[in-house]
Amino acid sequence: MNRLQAKDLSLTTAMIPLGSCTMKLNATAEMIPVSWPEFAQIHPFAPLEQTQGYQTLFQQLEQMLSEITGFAGISLQPNAGSQGEYTGLLVIRQYHEQRGEGHRNICLIPESAHGTNPASAVMAGMKVVPVVCDEDGNIDVDDLKAKAEKHQDSLAALMVTYPSTHGVFEEAIEEICAIAHQHGGQVYMDGANMNAQVGLCRPADFGADVCHLNLHKTFCIPHGGGGPGVGPIGVMPHLKAFLPGHSVVDLKETYSESDLQNPKSKIQNPRIGAIASAPWGSSSILPISWMYIALMGAAGLTRATGVAILNANYIAKRLENDYPILYKGKNGLVAHECILDLRQFKKTAGIEVDDIAKRLIDYGFHPPTVSWPVAGTVMVEPTESESKQELDRFCDAMIAIRAEIREIEQGQADRQNNLLKNAPHTAEILISDEWDRPYSRQRAAYPTSWTRENKFWAATGRIDNAYGDRNLICACLPMEAYAE
Numbered sequence: 001m002n003r004l005q006a007k008d009l010s011l012t013t014a015m016i017p018l019g020s021c022t023m024k025l026n027a028t029a030e031m032i033p034v035s036w037p038e039f040a041q042i043h044p045f046a047p048l049e050q051t052q053g054y055q056t057l058f059q060q061l062e063q064m065l066s067e068i069t070g071f072a073g074i075s076l077q078p079n080a081g082s083q084g085e086y087t088g089l090l091v092i093r094q095y096h097e098q099r100g101e102g103h104r105n106i107c108l109i110p111e112s113a114h115g116t117n118p119a120s121a122v123m124a125g126m127k128v129v130p131v132v133c134d135e136d137g138n139i140d141v142d143d144l145k146a147k148a149e150k151h152q153d154s155l156a157a158l159m160v161t162y163p164s165t166h167g168v169f170e171e172a173i174e175e176i177c178a179i180a181h182q183h184g185g186q187v188y189m190d191g192a193n194m195n196a197q198v199g200l201c202r203p204a205d206f207g208a209d210v211c212h213l214n215l216h217k218t219f220c221i222p223h224g225g226g227g228p229g230v231g232p233i234g235v236m237p238h239l240k241a242f243l244p245g246h247s248v249v250d251l252k253e254t255y256s257e258s259d260l261q262n263p264k265s266k267i268q269n270p271r272i273g274a275i276a277s278a279p280w281g282s283s284s285i286l287p288i289s290w291m292y293i294a295l296m297g298a299a300g301l302t303r304a305t306g307v308a309i310l311n312a313n314y315i316a317k318r319l320e321n322d323y324p325i326l327y328k329g330k331n332g333l334v335a336h337e338c339i340l341d342l343r344q345f346k347k348t349a350g351i352e353v354d355d356i357a358k359r360l361i362d363y364g365f366h367p368p369t370v371s372w373p374v375a376g377t378v379m380v381e382p383t384e385s386e387s388k389q390e391l392d393r394f395c396d397a398m399i400a401i402r403a404e405i406r407e408i409e410q411g412q413a414d415r416q417n418n419l420l421k422n423a424p425h426t427a428e429i430l431i432s433d434e435w436d437r438p439y440s441r442q443r444a445a446y447p448t449s450w451t452r453e454n455k456f457w458a459a460t461g462r463i464d465n466a467y468g469d470r471n472l473i474c475a476c477l478p479m480e481a482y483a484e
């Protein structure tokens with residue numbers, strides 16, 4: 001385990017500037033309670049009278065999240081953002097069902113959406129109808145209107161991400177939500193980008209009916225290696241009655257009888273079934289988000305959002321002369337993340353987005369999100385966690401890499417055999433007795449003075465990504481090995 005850990009680049013070495021999935025720094029104080037046996041050693045189905053501390057934690061955290069989002073009801077059950085989407089759409093389906101409109105099954109989703117959106121819609125039994133985006137990355141409102149109108153008899157939901165996955169605050173967001181409502185649909189907001197909203201605006205105030213939060217993004221739960229996550233959903237008052245239930249543990253009744261008085265309703269128990277095995281999902285990690293929110297306070301959270309947006313705009317401004325920023329809002333600003341367009345280098349230097357991502361490893365950085373949401377680009381979200389020194393270090397690396405690309409463009413470096421195509425450079429390659437590359441070992445390994453002091457050595461050189469994706473191998477021994 002320790003050897004594996006030593007091969008990993010962690011936040012203690014450099015920022016990990018992904019898209020919405022950027023991991024924030026975690027204060028030790030936020031993490032400590034997770035190790036307390038009072039939180040760590042409780043069985044999820046323990047009798048409620050033995051888990052009163054947990055009940056208080058759930059209620060307080062739900063209250064905090066309610067205040068942050070404006071929603072009337074919260075379910076902590078979903079274990080990930082994607083599961084929150086699935087849960088939220090089932091809640092919407094149940095709402096239509098309860099009103100005698102169970103036939104509504106069309107889900108409008110903009111082209112820019114995260115892949116989990118259409119996947120969740122299909123799993124919830126809906127039919128996906130894509131909505132076009134314009135060249136600035138915004139939802140094409142005319143196309144949305146046309147599609148909502150066309151499907152108005154069977155429209156179930158619109159799924160929308162705000163700020164958008166293009167890193168821009170969509171100005172028409174209120175109109176977009178209103179169009180869905182006018183045609184009988186509910187609005188599902190993907191809240192993965194909540195880090196750009198906390199303290200500034202609330203999804204419930206501008207038209208969302210349901211929204212998931214990613215506690216492992218915005219609210220500091222560490223998620224290296226893909227988990228664990230918590231993707232609670234918040235809902236407007238008219239949907240509270242349908243939040244997930246549980247067959248073993250009787251969840252506190254969080255709705256009043258008046259919510260349910262609809263003569264058309266044939267449903268006895270309106271709650272949807274459990275969507276996770278445990279009644280409050282990954283409850284043992286909830287203390288992290290509780291601690292984060294409590295330690296930051298309202299003013300601190302609002303300031304964090306401001307700094308996160310400022311940091312993203314700082315990077316966008318420092319890099320815009322070397323790398324075009326793909327999408328910006330009306331005033332030339334981005335939200336909490338920015339997309340750097342690298343597509344032109346394929347023509348000018350034969351350099352692709354992977355080459356730049358791999359070269360960043362030599363500079364000591366975890367590469368940003370590659371080719372999402374637009375192929376041939378990188379998506380950078382620094383969050384409020386990083387200092388100006390760290391942002392500058394990242395920008396300096398990107399600018400230095402641009403200079404290396406220029407050498408190829410001007411014919412000073414070979415188009416195939418160069419610093420970028422051969423990146424990342426491992427210690428084994430650099431220390432080998434054979435060295436026949438047209439550049440020095442020093443430039444390969446120590447491109448900046450910072451790397452001399454704090455070098456992160458990649459454990460492996462370039463791999464063939466496509467080959468790896470298509471040729472799965474099993475590392476477990478075959479049955480014959482047990483025969484002896």
Ligand SMILES: *Cc1c(COP(=O)(O)O)cnc(C)c1O
Pocket residue numbers: 020021080081082083114116117161165190192193214229231
């Ligand atoms: C991360 C993300 C999701 C999915 O959340 P998971 O917790 O990874 O399942 C959905 N939409 C957007 C925009 C995201 O960034």
